[in-house]
Amino acid sequence: MEPMKNAEREPDLSMIRFAATREQLRDGRLACQSWIEHAYPEMPIDVWTALVNDMHDEVAARAAAVCEAELERAGYGPPPVPYALVVFGSSGRRESTPWSDQDNGLIVSDEAHGQKDRYFAAFGRRLSDLLEYLGYEKCKGKVMCSEPAWNKTLEEWKRQLASWHRDYSWENVRCLMIASDMRRIAGDPSLTEAWKQFFAVRMNDSPEMTTAFLRNTVRHKATLNILGQVVTERFGDHAGDFDVKYGVYIPLVNSIRYMALQEGVNETSTLKRLERLTLLDGGNLLLENCQRAFLTALTLRASASYTIRDGVYASSGYLPQSELKKKTLLYKLRESLTTVRRMHRALNRRLRFAERGRP
Missing domain, CATH: 3.30.460.10 (Beta Polymerase, domain 2)
Structure with missing residues (x-):
């Protein structure tokens, strides 16, 4: 090219x-x-x-x-x-x-x-x-x-x-x-501002909903096995491929969204949410790792296979197994999935604490 x-x-x-x-x-x-x-x-x-x-x-x-x-x-x-x-x-x-x-x-x-x-x-x-x-x-x-x-x-x-x-x-x-x-x-724009204000008030008035958000956030498919190997699809058309969307991208999006809502961060972009969260909690190594992992997730999403039919674009959201044979890419993916696992362990601890405190 x-x-x-x-x-x-x-x-x-x-x-x-x-x-x-x-x-x-x-x-x-x-x-x-x-x-x-x-x-x-x-x-x-x-x-x-x-x-x-x-x-x-x-x-x-x-x-x-x-x-x-x-x-x-x-x-x-x-x-x-x-x-x-x-x-x-x-x-x-x-x-x-x-x-x-x-x-x-x-x-x-x-x-x-x-x-x-x-x-x-x-x-x-x-x-x-x-x-x-x-x-x-x-x-x-x-x-x-x-x-x-x-x-x-x-x-x-x-x-x-x-x-x-x-x-x-x-x-x-x-x-x-x-x-x-x-x-x-x-x-x-006044309609969207009124909508956002109402949404924020309802969220702030509902600690039970915040816990429900967290419960949804920590549920995701397994991406690393006990040996630290990447878990790929076992069956179907994408057997051997890696699910980029639900394996690494969505878990990061959901985790950062939850943390942003907890801290009153109004940004919608995941990267901007991370920037604001890092400013609020400087020196947080996990957040810094999340930023690197998220950039890797964006790269992998852009590398996923896609089709064009009658001018309509569609992507499977999977990384072909041929790509997983590239050592540099596989290393970055493992690193990102390790960050996802650490983030979810931290959020699971929050969830256990929140649920113990329920009446």
């Missing part, structure tokens, strides 16, 4: 920002995606990941504008009340790979309008379909603005969050963990 010229150190996002149609927007995303793929070998992983997520943010924001224009031409008129397009998951943390799927939602103003429900139901469906056309696989867990559970007015969102906080079941806690990474992409 030829090295990039100095004038090409950043992707040209203008094709995305000024796209007037879905076809132009798709062409812009594909052009930017191609640049990003060629840039990967020459950039630090955190810089490259930031550029990937700049692209995703621009595409999503422009997709919302294109949907508004399409609905207006279809006779729906402009948005009847303010709204905010938000993202969750890796998108909320600005950690998406080029082939990440959809994780989004809508927060709609509580202002009264007779066409509000009709408009935003149509908007959510159209936006999700458009994002799929642009190359973003639909979320298998249905965390999308096309789904009523993730497309609500601000007041409805507050009731939903309160309901999740009253029930400490695994699924409700999982939804709250997803929601805690919420980030605005487009629309009215």
Whole structure:
């Protein structure tokens, strides 16, 4: 691969920002995606990941504008009340790979309008379909603005969050963990600020929910055996491969998220959460190791195999066993998994202490 010229150190996002149609927007995303793929070998992983997520943010924001224009031409008129397009998951943390799927939602103003429900139901469906056309696989867990559970007015969102906080079941806690990474992409910022304030108040008022978060956090699949060897998949299409997402990436994300929420850190990015936590607890060797491990996890996610079908990107999330034969990579993976194990031992001690203190 030829090295990039100095004038090409950043992707040209203008094709995305000024796209007037879905076809132009798709062409812009594909052009930017191609640049990003060629840039990967020459950039630090955190810089490259930031550029990937700049692209995703621009595409999503422009997709919302294109949907508004399409609905207006279809006779729906402009948005009847303010709204905010938000993202969750890796998108909320600005950690998406080029082939990440959809994780989004809508927060709609509580202002009264007779066409509000009709408009935003149509908007959510159209936006999700458009994002799929642009190359973003639909979320298998249905965390999308096309789904009523993730497309609500601000007041409805507050009731939903309160309901999740009253029930400490695994699924409700999982939804709250997803929601805690919420980030605005487009629309009215006051709606997202009100949402975040309500979320923070509910978390601070519920020590039982904090313990439930911790209980979910410490549950993860085994990644090292008693001999310190990497545990790979035993059966199926990925036998012999390593599950990057659930083996190393998600355990680190969940652990750092829990610690950040405990310390009142409002960042959604895992790296920024780590930076803030390190400032609060200077000299913490485990946090420093977590930062190195997380950068390795980002690198491995970018190395996972992926496919493109009808323009839609999808990744298995697995590192092929052929990659595990590379000594340098295997050493970094073992080092990262050792950090994951130490972090989870520390959090398990917290959990045992918290559960002993329950009435």
